[in-house]
Amino acid sequence: MRIVDHTIYRYRLPYARAVKWSDIVEDGADFLLLRLTADTGNEGVAETVLKPTWNGASASTMTAALEDVLLPWLKDQDVSDPAGVAARLAMIPGQQAACTLLDNALWDLRAASARTPLWHYLGGRDTVDLSWVLTRQAPSLMVQEAEDVIARHGFRAVKIKGGQGLDVDVQAVREIRKAVGDDVALYVDANGAYPLHAAQSYVDAMTDAGAALVEDPSPLHPDAAFESLQASLASPVLVDFGNTCLRDTALFLERGARAISLKPGRFGLTATRQMATLAAAHDALTVVGMFGESALGTLTALAQAACLPDSALPAETTWYLAMTTQIVDLPAVREGRLRLPAACGLAQQVDWDRLTSLTRS
Secondary structure, three states, rough: OOOOEEEEEEEEEEEEEEEEEEOOOOEEEEEHHHEEEOOOOEEEEEEEEOOOHHOOOOOHHHHHHHHHHHHHOOOOOOOHHHHHHHHHHOOOOOOOHHHHHHHHHHHHHHHOOOOOOHHHHHOOOOOOEEEEEOOOOOHHHHHHHHHHHHHHHHHOEEEEEEOOHHHHHHHHHHHHHHHHOOEEEEEEEEEOOOOHHHHHHHHHHHHOOOOOOEEEEOOOOOHHHHHHHHOOOOEEEOOOOOOOOOHHHHHHOOOOOEEEEOHHHOHHHHHHHHHHHHHHHHOOOEOOOOOOHHHHHHHHHHHHHOOOOOOOOOOOOOHHHHEEOEEEEOOOEEOOEEEOOOOOOOOOOEOOHHHHHHHHO
């Protein structure tokens, strides 16, 4: 099976309110969608978010990387062979964002060719547990949002974005814990906001306030300092941003990492599947982390989540619920769970007319 055609779309999906991340404030998200056509007539689709500080990508750099480098490089490649494609793409340095988008579209293409949903093609189950991510706001507003999303969707796990200062973070966790009760799991993502020397005391404070674990309390590297930090703590440190590739995953696990965030939107399904295998070999906790996906990207990410063990944290990829429109319609989240669609390939699920109306130059 070979690629014979492709189309690239850029579009923007607005948020219901302005959102404060660790690096930017935005009222919507920009995406790039890649649509591949094979000589079999089957199609594969994937998206990537366009956030330079998240993946170093813009619409123009991604398009150039795909059309000038990667797609020509795979012109004569049998793309039904994941190992062959991965080996071929590994020969091209410095194009992780574009390779990720292409990798995910190719997995969707293979599933469509096999006439089965991607989650089933990868060996996953049809229902996944989900969590909600509370972005940075005043603690009182975070409490209101937590109560609202739990009431509407039944989430049994919530990730709290920290990094607003120790006192504010402690207040937020305590007040959210009091509001949602003990049946909802809470953990904190500080996005590396605090210096390494303060990481242990920060994790201890979050644990005392009611969080089960902390993600990226400080900038993390797979070194002796991380090993010492994790060894000093009873709870796992969830490694995210410092894990930049499969090699980093192996190094963090060798240094005692007990929890790893897997992001198909950042690394691609090929790499995250390998990361998950490494984590399982070390008995490390895993979670499919949020990467700002729309509903379309969520389906790609949840195909990975559907393959993780029952011990995994609920997938964080529910950010599409913060957006006011979508190009793919998903079933409702009920009791914190989502049943994955049975459609064979994302091309069947995209509303192409709606996408066209949202497409930007």
